[in-house]
Each structure stands twice: as C-alpha cells, then as structure tokens.
Amino acid sequence: MIKSPQQCNLYIYARISSKNNCSRYSNFGSISLDFQIENCKKYANKNKLEVLESNIYTDIGTGKNKDKRPKFKNMLKRLYQSTSKDYKVILINDVSRFFRNKELGLYELNKLSSKNICVISVTEYCHFGPYSNLVNRKKFRNLLERSEIELNAITARINNSVRFRKNRGDYFGIAPYGYKTIRDNNGKRILVESENEKNLIGLIYKRNKEGCKLWNYLASIEHFRICFRNEF
Helix, strand or coil: CCCCHHHEEEEEEEEECCCCCCCCCCCCCCHHHHHHHHHHHHHHHHCCCCCCHHHEEEEECCCCCCCCCHHHHHHHHHHHHCCCCCEEEEEECCHHHHCCCHHHHHHHHHHHHHCCEEEEECCCCEEECCCCCHHHHHHHHHHHHHHHHHHHHHHHHHHHHHHHHHHHCCCCCCCCCCEEEEECCCCCEEEEECHHHHHHHHHHHHHHHCCCCHHHHHHHHHHHHHHCHHHC
C-alpha cells in the first residue's frame, strides 16, 4: 500500500473503448465504467481514502495514446498544474485502463512520479510512484507491455475480419431510414427495404400533403408505432 494513505489527494480514472450500455459517469456510458469505479471506491474505502465525485474521470476511447481521451488529459493537466505539494494518488481498475502503450505509459508514469503522484492498479495489486519499490515498478511495466500486446492482437483480429467482410461484399454502417440490414444464407450482411419504415414515411408524406398540423400527423405516427411496436 502507498505511504500515508490518509493524507493524499485521491483521483479515480476509468476508461472503456466503445459506447455500450449505460452509466451515470459518461454521456454514452457503460456498465464497465461503473464496475471499474466501484472497484476503485472499494479500494479507497478499505484504505480509508476519501473519494470526491469531482475527482472521478472517465473516457470512451483507445488506450493506445491520450489524443482521444479528453478527460484523461484534463485530469493530468489539473495534476501537473497543481501547486500543492501534497501526495496525490490515481486509482485505476487495471493497468490497461491507464495505457495500452508501454513507451507512452512509462513516460507518463515517470512524469507523474516526479510530481509526487502515484498510480495504483487496484485489481492487480501494484503501483508506480515516488514510493514504489523495484518489484512494483517492474510489475507495472510488464503489465503495460502485456496490455500493448493484447491491443495489437485485438486490432489484428478486427482488421482481418473487416478485410474479409469487405472482400465478401458486406454492407457496412447504419442502415438509412426505410431500410434495414439482414444476414443472407451465407452470413453476408446486406441492405434490404424495411416495409414498416417505408409505410411510415408514406404516412408522414400523405398527412403533410393533406395539410395536417404537425401534432396531428405525429399522433398518427405514434398510432402506427403502437400497431407495429415489435418492429421498432
């Protein structure tokens, strides 16, 4: 455990790579974000550390770098610009949430350590900071390297899958309104007309042409949606 935990300023950082599910900690959200933050809070409570909601930062983006992680950059900026000499701690669920790039991760860790700031992985039981011993620093470095290898493997699998589907002629992206995507007998993703959405567009056009007020044909649309609720 870190030195003098009751006398440090605590921060929590959580990150996911995609927009999934829901959470009160982000605009898009993810159960994974809640899970990470809950683990960090449990660690803080166990070690009698106070957690301020204003010190919780979350991002949805890759851990390869920090370019697309605005909250992470805001947290670092706040920490680096602080004139306080107090000991500061960043809690993360696991090392991969911090960085999935060994070189950039170590650069940031050493910079933080020089500012009397420690980063703790609460599920992997290691930390990197001014009071970390060689064993902990080495473990943190090894986990950063493993995270980078995992990211490269994931990226390779995704690229291979995308390449295969493009060569097969799969439809990519969100179907425009009036259409939907389905899988054919060979598993290929194709674009086909959505009969109900086409009917809905026709209904809107018809009501508008008849001179209906906006709220009248919106009511008609709602009636249509109720009739075909299994399709929407």
